[in-house]
Amino acid sequence: MRPRSGKRTTNTRQFSPLTALTRTHHRPVEPVAFDCLKLIVVRSGSALIFSEVGTRHVKVGDVVLLAAQTLCGAEPESSVTTTTIYLDCDYVIDQVFWQYAARLRNRENARDFFDAHYSTPAQVVRIGEDRAGVLMPWLDELAALSLDGPRQERFLRVQALLFSVLDIIVPFVTTTASTASAGRASAVVPAAPRHRQFRPLRVEAQHVAQLLRDDPARRWTVQELAEKAHLSQSQLRRVFVEAFGKAPIAYLTMVRTERMANLLRSTELPVKKIAAQVGWTDADFAARQFRRGLGVPPSAYRRYVCGSDPPDAA
Structure with missing residues (x-):
């Protein structure tokens, strides 16, 4: 995963549908948009974030969710440490398809379902410090496994860790009751751009x-x-x-x-x-x-x- 860019290179050997990075920031983080979904868990410290959700104060126990191509910047208050999970859009759609396989006929139905229920480009969810503490060992292992790039023999472990994290966070995510309008969806809501193309x-x-x-x-x-x-x-x-x-x-x-x-x-x-x-x-x-x-x-x-x-x- 990487920031958006007009030029892209395809390197399937280095591609991974998910990766995790832990960083500590002491200085402002300039607004940037990525071509993948981002899930940012605040581990310590606090910060102000700037995005379509507005200006929000985040601290331990908060998780920031960003859709693809959504600008977000941050101003640490002294310092802030986060673990960010980057998720390929097609990979997420596949998970949605299998989660709701009894209701969906194909991946296009899954994409429509995702756009209808998760049309908010940015949101901050409060899971609380106790639940955040439960996530920390899983996030540490995810970040450690991401350091050396994708390793096929560890992919199932990476997925297991991701699913454990999502199991804690997803119940707190705000969903939308109806599909965004066509104009809003085409202008703002991502239509699943991806780092590695299937075509x-x-x-x-x-x-x-x-x-x-x-x-x-x-x-x-x-x-x-x-x-x-x-x-x-x-x-x-x-x-x-x-x-x-x-x-x-x-x-x-x-x-x-x-x-x-x-x-x-x-x-x-x-x-x-x-x-x-x-x-x-x-x-x-x-x-x-x-x-x-x-x-x-x-x-x-x-x-x-x-x-x-x-x-x-x-």
């Missing part, structure tokens, strides 16, 4: 994603992107959503939000100038998009991360 990733989708990442400030249109990919607009939207879980312009919004957060952290430029640099000429619109992606306005994000606002930051 070749369309080069057109890769090309368009790289164009957007190389020049996010450009005023791209779907028509222009479709022409560069030599596809119709409807074809481009279909292959791009299949590859990255978002429509092209929604992906561009995510990239601009990520760049804007980086500039808020690393410069003292006013928000209006930063918005213009990443491609938003309307500062109010930029602020709304930023808040939608990270849960806070740009000025509040800068205040949380840097501790103060420049005089002209508004």
Whole structure:
């Protein structure tokens, strides 16, 4: 598993549908989106997180769940130690299929079922310190088994540890009562992008994603992107959503939000100038998009991360 990128390499020998990493952070973690599901267990310390769930304080006993292609950043309060489990989207769909095999006819039904019941891109669940303590030995072993990369002879043990962790956490996960609207699902809710493709990733989708990442400030249109990919607009939207879980312009919004957060952290430029640099000429619109992606306005994000606002930051 790795952060989202316009360019992907396929190395089936190194692929694993799940991996776990334990890290301690003392400095702000810039917002980043991954092409897999993330399950973040807070082991010690505390932090503020910024995502579509808003600004939330997390501590021991909390678990953060992030859908694929969902931006999330963090501001440790002194320090925070977490174990993050990265889960390939297709692998998760397979587990859902077998869990509900009596109700589902095929994997496409399982995908629809998952999108209908787990359509929230980000959420924080409180399992409590006692249950979190139960998870720690399993998380330690998962992380240890992930250090040397995938080992086929240990895969069943890795799965057993994962299922033990999920058995504790999943009952606390909030589910949705109905399917998200088509517009919401295509623009925000991931449509199962994956690190290793079961069929070749369309080069057109890769090309368009790289164009957007190389020049996010450009005023791209779907028509222009479709022409560069030599596809119709409807074809481009279909292959791009299949590859990255978002429509092209929604992906561009995510990239601009990520760049804007980086500039808020690393410069003292006013928000209006930063918005213009990443491609938003309307500062109010930029602020709304930023808040939608990270849960806070740009000025509040800068205040949380840097501790103060420049005089002209508004």
